[in-house]
Amino acid sequence: MLLTISTNRKPATDLGFLLHKHPERFQSFELSFGSGHVFYPEVSEDRCTACLMLDVDPVEMARGRRRGDGSALAHYVNDRPYVASSFMSTAISQVFGSALAGRCKDRPDVVDKPLPLEATIDVLPVKGGEDFLRSLFEPLGYTVEAQSHVLDENFPEWGDSSYFSVKLFGNVTLSELLNHLYVLIPVFDNQKHYFVGRDELDKLLAKGEGWLSSHSEKEAITRRYLKFQASLVRQALARLVEDTDDDPSSDDGQLAEEVLEKPLSLNDQRLGEVMTALRSSGAKRVLDLGCGEGKLLRELLKDKQFDEILGMDVSVRSLEIASKRLKIDDLPSFQAERIKLIHGSLMYRDKRLAGFDAAAVVEVIEHLDPPRLSAFERVLFQHAKPQTVVLTTPNAEYNVMWETLPAGSFRHTDHRFEWTRQEFYSWATGIGGQYGYSVRFVPVGPEDDKVGAPTQMGVFTRE
Numbered sequence: 001m002l003l004t005i006s007t008n009r010k011p012a013t014d015l016g017f018l019l020h021k022h023p024e025r026f027q028s029f030e031l032s033f034g035s036g037h038v039f040y041p042e043v044s045e046d047r048c049t050a051c052l053m054l055d056v057d058p059v060e061m062a063r064g065r066r067r068g069d070g071s072a073l074a075h076y077v078n079d080r081p082y083v084a085s086s087f088m089s090t091a092i093s094q095v096f097g098s099a100l101a102g103r104c105k106d107r108p109d110v111v112d113k114p115l116p117l118e119a120t121i122d123v124l125p126v127k128g129g130e131d132f133l134r135s136l137f138e139p140l141g142y143t144v145e146a147q148s149h150v151l152d153e154n155f156p157e158w159g160d161s162s163y164f165s166v167k168l169f170g171n172v173t174l175s176e177l178l179n180h181l182y183v184l185i186p187v188f189d190n191q192k193h194y195f196v197g198r199d200e201l202d203k204l205l206a207k208g209e210g211w212l213s214s215h216s217e218k219e220a221i222t223r224r225y226l227k228f229q230a231s232l233v234r235q236a237l238a239r240l241v242e243d244t245d246d247d248p249s250s251d252d253g254q255l256a257e258e259v260l261e262k263p264l265s266l267n268d269q270r271l272g273e274v275m276t277a278l279r280s281s282g283a284k285r286v287l288d289l290g291c292g293e294g295k296l297l298r299e300l301l302k303d304k305q306f307d308e309i310l311g312m313d314v315s316v317r318s319l320e321i322a323s324k325r326l327k328i329d330d331l332p333s334f335q336a337e338r339i340k341l342i343h344g345s346l347m348y349r350d351k352r353l354a355g356f357d358a359a360a361v362v363e364v365i366e367h368l369d370p371p372r373l374s375a376f377e378r379v380l381f382q383h384a385k386p387q388t389v390v391l392t393t394p395n396a397e398y399n400v401m402w403e404t405l406p407a408g409s410f411r412h413t414d415h416r417f418e419w420t421r422q423e424f425y426s427w428a429t430g431i432g433g434q435y436g437y438s439v440r441f442v443p444v445g446p447e448d449d450k451v452g453a454p455t456q457m458g459v460f461t462r463e
Helices: 014-019 058-063 086-095 129-140 174-189 198-207 218-225 230-243 252-264 266-281 295-302 316-326 370-384 396-401 421-435
Strands: 002-007 027-031 034-043 048-056 115-125 143-150 160-172 285-289 308-313 339-343 358-362 388-394 437-444 455-462
Touching: 002 014, 002 174, 014 034, 014 048, 014 174, 027 086, 034 086, 048 086, 086 174, 115 174, 129 143, 129 160, 129 174, 160 174, 174 198, 174 218, 198 218, 198 230, 218 230, 266 295, 266 358, 266 388, 266 437, 266 455, 285 295, 295 308, 295 316, 295 339, 308 316, 316 339, 358 370, 370 421, 388 396, 421 437, 421 455
Parallel strands: 285 308, 285 358, 308 339, 358 388
Antiparallel strands: 002 048, 002 115, 027 034, 034 048, 115 160, 143 160, 388 455, 437 455
């Protein structure tokens, strides 16, 4: 089985430092099930490719099996030496352990930077087909190319097998790529070559930190990774829910922001401007991304123009509060059918967001780390691509108007940035040009001649 990883970010030879494997050496490693070999078929400043090839010993595999675990012949006649499986995950952990953990003393400035990476897996057994393959990788931001293989070239009428050659293209850190592969490869195969116990639950949560809790297929991933052991699956899912309960929209920082803005009735004005933009767009099906506790959802539900309303948030707790605020369980059936709340992240492509007329993103982007902003842009403007996007964010210039806000401070302790009007204009017009949207800018709140309005809003319309 073969895994290749390539990059064309100059100097591409940094890949050797990140993997802790010298590009000019052929290196071999003894593993419990055989051996692994690392080599570089291409090395230049423009492009570098590293390969991890596994040589699995089927006899050693069979010796490690317990009696009664399938037929005796099946221990020797199987696809284990040839396909990517839990063997590959073990090899990634043992051979690329430092890269998996995100450590590199020689290139510390590159470790946390997203790189244009390409990974090829030959071959991957996918129990669930190409749709399942894409449903696991695409929400993580990867472009997927999958080539299926026929069962037998001499008998094409037998159709395709469940084996695929897979290429992934993504702008991610090397550590993120390796962690995604570590977790997901055994999930596609739906088998493991070793006993699955409590330690596997801990491995799953450790390697899935930062992405698994918000993945749209986290339940399927968890069940397969833990080999459908009900007690382990329940514990894992419960802990994944806990990971998403740190909700910035209901913490002390949010309260401070609301106290700051309340004298201006800024939240009411903001919701009013967003609703006006959504109504004038003619939208029938609307997304509220980062819906929080449901304040905008409540206004949308009051308006009969909107036939379908979908609210999404990364915080399970906020969704529970929104559900109570909207009294969803008590709504008449015709109202309940109009609205749905889902758990998800703006960092990962989600097929549930496709096909909507408009999306509202109200005071959300400033909570995203700047390096993650490009992932959000792709999720919304490239993949979901609604006809209209209404997006608001604070105007940093207006902060001087609040005497109680210390100079240089953000309005909310969880804000990662606050843009000036020029910064927002540059970002919005750049995104519009890249993804085919025109942008109209609307000031929200009392406007000062020098510093503008407290909130800035962009209305994106797909051309």
